[in-house]
Structure formats: C-alpha cells, structure tokens
Amino acid sequence: MNKLAIIPLLLGLGWPVLADEQHHAEHHSSTQISQSIEFRHAWVRAAGEQQITAAFVQLRSAEDKQLVAVHSDLAEFNEVHTHSMVDGMMQMREISHIDLPANQWVNLQPGGLHLMLINLQRELTPGEEIPLQLLFADGEQLSLPFQVMERTYLPEAEHHSEHDTEMHHGHHGH
Amino acid sequence: MTMSRLLLITSTILLALLVANTLWIFRPGQIAAAKQASAAEVELESAIGSWQLASLEPEQYALIFFGYHRCPDICPLTLAHLGRAYQQLPIDLQDRLQVVMVSVDPRLDDWQELFAYPPLFHPSFKAVAGETEQVDQLVAHFEAFYRVVDLPSSGLGYAIDHSPGLYLTNHRAERLLTLVSDDSHYLLTELKTFFGDQP
Incomplete structure (x- = not known):
C-alpha cells in the first residue's frame, strides 16, 4: 500500500459551524480525510484553568491500522489514553x-x-x-479539525440521539 | 446434686451465650451509628466557607462524589451528566438536592480553581476540599476507594483511580442511594423515583 497523502479538508462539508446543526450532522455524515480513513464527530472539551483536556473522534479505516500518537502545538504533552474499571475504581492509563x-x-x-x-x-x-495531528503505525499522518465544545456537552448515544436533539435543542426543522 | 450442678452449668453457658450474642448484635450497630455521626460532622472547605453534611437542613439531601480538579475526563463527564439530570428535576427537588464534588487530591488541587469548577456545570453545584484524614473519613463512610498512581511516562505524572459512584445522603450522613452511571436519563429516573417515595 502506498503512502497516503493528506488531502486538504473541505471545512464545512462534514462540519457545519453552528452547534445546533452539528447534532444533526454528527451521526449522519463523515469526512473522508485520506484514501483510507474517514472521521466524524471530532471534538475536544473546552478547558480553562486546569490546562488539561480530552479530545474525541470516531475513526474508520479501510484497512487495519493503528493510531499510535497525537500531536498538537497547543499542549506540552499529547497522549493516547483509555479508561477501565478495575477493583471498582475508574482508572485512566496511557496506552x-x-x-x-x-x-x-x-x-x-x-x-x-x-x-x-x-x-x-x-x-x-x-x-x-x-487542529490535531494523528499519527499511525504505518507512518501516515493526518491533521483533523476538532471542534471545541462546552464542558457540559455530551455526545448522544446513537439509540436516543434524535430524541435528545429534539429535547434539548428545540425544533430546528428536519 | 448432680442435677443442680448440671443446671448451674447449663444456665452459665446460656448466660455466656446471651452476653456474647448481645455484644455481637449490638456492637457493630453502635459502631456504625458512631461512624455515621462522625461522617456527618466531617468538616471540609467550600467556596463559601466550611461545609459538612450535618449542616444540611433535615429535608435536604446531598449527592456527593469523589474526584479531583485535574481529573481530565471522568469528572467532567460525571458533572455533565449530573448537570443535565439536575436541570430536569422539578425546581422543588432541585432546592432540596445539593450536588457536591469532594476532592480526593486536596494537597495538589488548587482549591479556588476546584471550587470554581462544578458551577460551570450548574450554578448550584459545589466542590469541597480539606485535610486528607477528613476526606478519607468520608470516603470510608461511603465505602468508596481512591488511590494515587504514579504515571512516570505520562505528562500527567500521576493519576487518581477513584470510585465512580454518586452517593445520595443527608444531614445524618445516611447512605440512602448509591448510583453508578454515565447516563443522565438513568440518573434522572433514579432520583425521581427516590424522591417520589419520600414524604
């Protein structure tokens, strides 16, 4: 497989700027960012004094891949983490x-x-x-735009997304 | 002679059993009551001064959970779900329910920043911090856990593993309900059910 070039993003295609529209967009559209990787719902939680935050995205690759690192100029350290429940405690570790x-x-x-x-x-x-740069084990690098969302923002689970969209954002018309 | 000796032995054994039984039944209860009272009196600091469960009004409840200010994901997630559930409670129930984040990192958390954090999710939410011994007393009372873990390879340096539970309690530090959830609908339903059963 040849190295995949980073294709410039057409902002606004998969990512309407208005937050309300984003709820509609997040489950229905994804953006093809390279020949093999699609992404959707890339967001980062707003951060202030604690100088620390987490970013999230949904990724689909046409071939087996491994995301091995993230980079940005905004933070001193950028790491890949996971949570797991061990001994009744939620623990977070770098992976x-x-x-x-x-x-x-x-x-x-x-x-x-x-x-x-x-x-x-x-x-x-x-x-x-x-922008956050994602690095893959095969050497591919992608720069993705992450929307900064309110701290109170919660991504909706698929099964009740429409219900919640209606409930919390009123009727914006479908 | 033999008969009366037998009676004496039997009654002695019975008496011993009764005493043992009494101790066995009542001691844990008394200890639990004493622990509960001391948990209610654990004194911590909040943005507006000292805070303790004992200072809640009799009709008020506190929903407390353990976290820390630099907790990067679970605490904001918990607060976001709580914020959403809380906003959907009837106003009279909101007035009776205090959401309190208890710092399990009181030495490293900047208390003023900590106090300012939960109100970002709902103006009525508060954070409290204090001496480690005091915090530990509350943690033990609610049978929660936490541990500080060194993460030398991570930019975080350390993390705190902690129980994700939400503990509904009152001015007597009674353990009324423990919720473990990352779903605001579930939280809302459980809280409404609980308060629906209260006078």
Missing part, C-alpha cells in the same frame, strides 16, 4: 496505540478511549476549532 480494524468505526468517547492534551498553552473556548 501505546488504538487498533483500527478494517471498516469498523472506532469511537473515542468520554469515559473510554481518548486523546489527552496536557499542559495546554492557552484556554480552549467553545466554538473554536483546533
């Missing part, structure tokens, strides 16, 4: 990689797999968008 089995959506989400940004150089304000 070496995240497997992306071919053609399966892998969800990085709160309480599970996530990208950790440590010692942020500045605050992350809801509404802005930051």
